[in-house]
Amino acid sequence: MASNTQDAAHGAADAAHGSAPGMPQLDFSTFGNQIFWLVVALVVIYLILSRVALPRIAAVLAERQGTITNDLAAAEDLKAKAVEAENAYNKALADARAEAQRIAAETRAEIQAGLDEAIAKADEQIAAKAAESEEAIAEIKAGALEGVKAVATETAEALVTALSGSADKDAVAAAVAQRTKG
Amino acid sequence: MGKIFFFAVLALVVVSGLIFAPAESKLAIHPMDQFIVQPLFGGDHVSWYTPTNVTLWMGLAVAAVFALLVLGSSRRAIVPGRTQSVAELAYGFIYKMVEDVAGKDGVKFFPYIMTLFMFIVMANFLGLIPMSFTTTSHIAVTAILAALVFFTVTIVGFVKNGAGFLGLFWVSSAPLALRPILAIIELISYFVRPVSHSIRLAGNVMAGHAVLKVFAGFAGALGLFSFLPIFAITAVYALEVLVAFIQAYVFTILTCVYLKDALHPSH
Amino acid sequence: MEGDIAQLGQFVGAGLAAIGSGAAAIGVGHVAGNFLAGALRNPSAAAGQTATLFIGIAFAEALGIFSFLVALLLMFAV
Numbered sequence: 001m002a003s004n005t006q007d008a009a010h011g012a013a014d015a016a017h018g019s020a021p022g023m024p025q026l027d028f029s030t031f032g033n034q035i036f037w038l039v040v041a042l043v044v045i046y047l048i049l050s051r052v053a054l055p056r057i058a059a060v061l062a063e064r065q066g067t068i069t070n071d072l073a074a075a076e077d078l079k080a081k082a083v084e085a086e087n088a089y090n091k092a093l094a095d096a097r098a099e100a101q102r103i104a105a106e107t108r109a110e111i112q113a114g115l116d117e118a119i120a121k122a123d124e125q126i127a128a129k130a131a132e133s134e135e136a137i138a139e140i141k142a143g144a145l146e147g148v149k150a151v152a153t154e155t156a157e158a159l160v161t162a163l164s165g166s167a168d169k170d171a172v173a174a175a176v177a178q179r180t181k182g
Numbered sequence: 183m184g185k186i187f188f189f190a191v192l193a194l195v196v197v198s199g200l201i202f203a204p205a206e207s208k209l210a211i212h213p214m215d216q217f218i219v220q221p222l223f224g225g226d227h228v229s230w231y232t233p234t235n236v237t238l239w240m241g242l243a244v245a246a247v248f249a250l251l252v253l254g255s256s257r258r259a260i261v262p263g264r265t266q267s268v269a270e271l272a273y274g275f276i277y278k279m280v281e282d283v284a285g286k287d288g289v290k291f292f293p294y295i296m297t298l299f300m301f302i303v304m305a306n307f308l309g310l311i312p313m314s315f316t317t318t319s320h321i322a323v324t325a326i327l328a329a330l331v332f333f334t335v336t337i338v339g340f341v342k343n344g345a346g347f348l349g350l351f352w353v354s355s356a357p358l359a360l361r362p363i364l365a366i367i368e369l370i371s372y373f374v375r376p377v378s379h380s381i382r383l384a385g386n387v388m389a390g391h392a393v394l395k396v397f398a399g400f401a402g403a404l405g406l407f408s409f410l411p412i413f414a415i416t417a418v419y420a421l422e423v424l425v426a427f428i429q430a431y432v433f434t435i436l437t438c439v440y441l442k443d444a445l446h447p448s449h
Numbered sequence: 450m451e452g453d454i455a456q457l458g459q460f461v462g463a464g465l466a467a468i469g470s471g472a473a474a475i476g477v478g479h480v481a482g483n484f485l486a487g488a489l490r491n492p493s494a495a496a497g498q499t500a501t502l503f504i505g506i507a508f509a510e511a512l513g514i515f516s517f518l519v520a521l522l523l524m525f526a527v
Contacts, residue, residue, distance in 0.1 A: 031322040033232055038317070041241070056255050056258065061274075385514035386514060389514065
């Protein structure tokens with residue numbers, strides 16, 4: 001291959017002297033120029049990259065990595081705090097609920113006690129009233145019975161007198177008492 | 183089927199256009215003219231210091247590298263903008279390549295390899311601008327790039343491993359009788375490396391640009407049917423954009439492979 | 450079309466050398482095709498081997514570029 005290229009190069013050099021358009025790639029008179037400028041360009045790029053660009057980009061990337069790590073740690077922290085807060089909240093909630101239940105039970109017991117007392121008082125009053133009423137009723141009943149007996153005796157006496165001319169008061173009274181008993 | 187028909191018609195049109203083209207309209211655009219090295223400020227003698235179109239386009243490549251990697255990252259933003267993203271992408275791409283292929287101890291050659299990659303990729307892309315000059319299409323340029331890699335690798339190999347670097351040519355896993363023959367083959371292939379390394383890059387770039395100019399010549403010769411070669415030029419141009427990047431990538435990754443051979447010469 | 454026999458030889462030789470580009474195309478196709486076949490069998494391992502793929506393609510293509518270069522030399526440089 002190398003010898004091939006060399007031959008071809010000689011050909012190109014010949015062609016360059018002639019009129020035929022050869023390959024500009026094999027025009028050796030420009031090689032020095034190209035190599036010089038290439039070396040200049042490479043050195044400039046190398047200096048730019050190694051002095052400025054690469055350290056800067058590496059720093060930016062490292063900084064970003066650091067920021068991401070920090071942010072992740074902070075997020076982890078916040079998450080832990082949130083979990084803690086939630087636990088505290090739950091605990092407070094449970095406490096409050098228990099307190100509420102206790103208060104409710106207490107109140108209920110108090111109310112129950114008051115209620116019981118009131119009911120007992122009411123029962124007592126009712127019982128007293130009922131006894132009074134019963135007494136009154138019994139009195140009225142007795143009064144009424146007396147009245148009925150007297151009226152019945154009188155009526156029976158009158159009836160017997162009217163029918164038979166005379167009446168034995170005691171017999172009539174006994175008979176009425178007998179009848180009204182049932 | 184439709185594709186075959188399309189290409190058959192295309193070929194027919196091209197051939198008929200060439201046959202029936204007026205005799206005096208030769209290839210108006212010579213495919214090799216784009217590679218001529220000329221002085222920028224008149225004159226026809228090119229000495230080693232003359233500012234030529236090589237100087238101009240290499241300078242533009244340097245400026246592009248500067249713009250991308252230095253100006254692009256000048257804001258040092260934690261959340262990168264567009265240019266800074268590309269710069270960081272290029273950095274990460276080459277850094278990872280060096281680390282993966284050449285190994286951890288290859289990382290100290292990273293600025294050197296990044297220089298090669300950025301220069302080649304910028305020169306290739308700038309060369310794709312119409313009417314521009316492609317510095318990487320010249321054997322002289324790519325030969326120097328490849329020779330730099332070759333000498334770096336050889337020197338690093340001997341400095342790091344001493345005579346052990348010669349173990350690269352002594353295939354200890356082969357039968358003893360075969361080893362001298364293999365050693366010769368390995369030695370030849372070692373010295374052919376810079377040749378193929380340089381000619382691959384220059385050849386690919388040169389071939390693509392020459393093909394573009396050949397099709398452009400067809401477009402000049404075909405008259406009414408010139409839209410066909412223009413379609414072809416569009417397609418080839420798209421391929422060339424791909425090739426411009428891939429050849430830079432291949433040059434860089436082969437550099438890393440050779441560097442790995444120098445750092446760890448065991449076969 | 451006046452010309453000499455040497456020019457005929459140049460152009461015929463350039464055409465013959467250009468066949469090598471087609472051969473390189475076959476080689477590149479082999480590399481890419483076998484990579485794809487392997488990648489479809491084991492997609493998880495494919496990502497790590499793209500660099501090897503490109504190296505293989507580069508080696509296969511370089512030889513085609515050599516023949517193309519010979520064609521160019523015959524056309525323009527000899």
